[in-house]
Amino acid sequence: MISESSQTTSSPVSEQHNSPTGEALNVTVDAGISGPAASLLPPPPSYSSSASTSIIDNFGFPLGYFVIRSLATGRVLDVASDSQKDGGEVILWPAKESSLVEGFRKPEAENQVFYIDQSGALCCRNSGHAIDVEDGRLVQRHRRPITYPYPNAFSHPLPQFRFDHTTGRISVDFECDPTYTPSQGDAWKKKTYLLASIPKRKPKSLLSSVLSNPLSAFGLPSPGPKSPTNATIEDMRDSGLDLREDELVERDWEETEEVDDSPDWHRYVRVIGVSRPSGFEGDDDGEADLSLAARERRTWEVLPLRNARASTSKTSRPT
Numbered sequence: 001m002i003s004e005s006s007q008t009t010s011s012p013v014s015e016q017h018n019s020p021t022g023e024a025l026n027v028t029v030d031a032g033i034s035g036p037a038a039s040l041l042p043p044p045p046s047y048s049s050s051a052s053t054s055i056i057d058n059f060g061f062p063l064g065y066f067v068i069r070s071l072a073t074g075r076v077l078d079v080a081s082d083s084q085k086d087g088g089e090v091i092l093w094p095a096k097e098s099s100l101v102e103g104f105r106k107p108e109a110e111n112q113v114f115y116i117d118q119s120g121a122l123c124c125r126n127s128g129h130a131i132d133v134e135d136g137r138l139v140q141r142h143r144r145p146i147t148y149p150y151p152n153a154f155s156h157p158l159p160q161f162r163f164d165h166t167t168g169r170i171s172v173d174f175e176c177d178p179t180y181t182p183s184q185g186d187a188w189k190k191k192t193y194l195l196a197s198i199p200k201r202k203p204k205s206l207l208s209s210v211l212s213n214p215l216s217a218f219g220l221p222s223p224g225p226k227s228p229t230n231a232t233i234e235d236m237r238d239s240g241l242d243l244r245e246d247e248l249v250e251r252d253w254e255e256t257e258e259v260d261d262s263p264d265w266h267r268y269v270r271v272i273g274v275s276r277p278s279g280f281e282g283d284d285d286g287e288a289d290l291s292l293a294a295r296e297r298r299t300w301e302v303l304p305l306r307n308a309r310a311s312t313s314k315t316s317r318p319t
Contacts, residue, residue, distance in 0.1 A: 058116050060163035062304035065102075065115050065125055067095070069303060070197045071168065072296040073260065073267050079111040079140055080266075084127045090138035092197055092267040102307050113305065122161040133159050133178055136270045138195075151176045161195075168299035170195040172271050191273035197297045198268040199260035258293045 068077040070092055078093035097109035110126035117123045121130040124140060132141035134153075147155040160173040172193040179188070260267070287295060 059120060059161065060165060061116050061122075061161075061302060065113050065305040067100070067112055067303045067305070068114060068170070069095070069301040070267070070269070070297075071299040071301060072197050072199075072293065075197075075267055076112050077114065077138070077269065079124050079126060082108070082111045082126060083140060084129070086129075086140065086142040087134070088140040090124075090131060090140065090269065092269050094265055100303055100305050101309055102305055105305070119158075120160060121158045130158050131161070133172060133174075133271050136272070138269055138271070151180070153180045156180070163300070163302050168301065170300050178271075188273070191275050193271050193273050194298050195300065196270055196272050198270055199258055199293075199297070200262040200264060200267055201259045202262045258291060260293075 069075070070077075073092055074094075075092035076095045077090055080089050080091050080093075083089075093112070095109070096112060097105045099105055111124060113125040114131070115123055115125060117130070123130050127140060129140045129142055132139050141158065144155050151157060157175040159178070162171045162173065163169075164171065172195065174188070174193065177188045178193070287298075
């Protein structure tokens with residue numbers, strides 16, 4: 001038995017330690033305590049000065065799970081066919097579930113839910129796989145081993161998606177040329193990459209063709225000299241030309257090409273490279289001369305999922 005008089009007391013002792021950054025830190029420890037507690041050190045700093053800021057703001061996206069909805073179409077980002085495969089395309093599809101409350105949502109709507117993982121990558125909740133950009137398309141990407149010369153189309157850093165609450169834009173940052181063509185030099189660095197929906201027009205009916213050219217019903221050409229016409233995006237796609245929609249600047253689209261009246265449920269989404277006009281100063285990437293429809297195609301709503309129903313009291317507005 002140890003008597004009370006035999007117990008020893010100790011006063012705190014100030015010791016000097018070096019932090020991982022080399023700074024001298026004064027750490028107070030109890031001289032009467034031995035073991036790990038006697039050498040307490042502060043936690044190490046972040047790997048980079050921007051790391052803590054990026055984690056806090058989550059690159060503009062809400063913490064946890066969320067749904068991304070296109071303002072132009074009302075559809076949401078959706079991993080097509082609930083795919084788990086590498087390269088599965090992300091498209092726009094009508095929302096499978098209207099509720100944003102966890103526990104009230106259908107399990108089959110999980111392929112329309114996304115989150116930012118611990119590395120900062122945009123991921124699909126249904127599969128857990130990250131979202132990559134391939135030829136301007138959003139695709140699901142399995143993590144791949146590094147192959148050389150690095151980076152390349154198979155092995156490269158994942159793009160960084162950022163959401164701007166003020167403009168509703170989703171921008172995409174790349175660490176290397178997204179086309180993986182060294183011959184282009186640094187031209188890709190002068191572009192701003194934005195996520196945009198692509199309009200889809202319903203096919204022309206036989207009646208509309210006859211009304212525009214009555215002689216076509218008899219297999220005859222229209223009278224008069226042929227006038228030069230501008231091929232539309234749909235015409236070029238149907239002709240077999242390898243044309244990406246974003247390769248045609250939106251301000252040069254004809255009015256008919258902005259029509260989005262197809263009865264098809266899906267729409268495509270693309271990452272478009274926007275070059276600032278020469279001498280342009282501002283932060284809207286030269287969108288002043290774009291149509292309202294073109295602006296809306298670049299605008300998104302990010303809707304966070306909740307654990308409980310929103311309050312409907314008079315003091316707070318329901319969401």
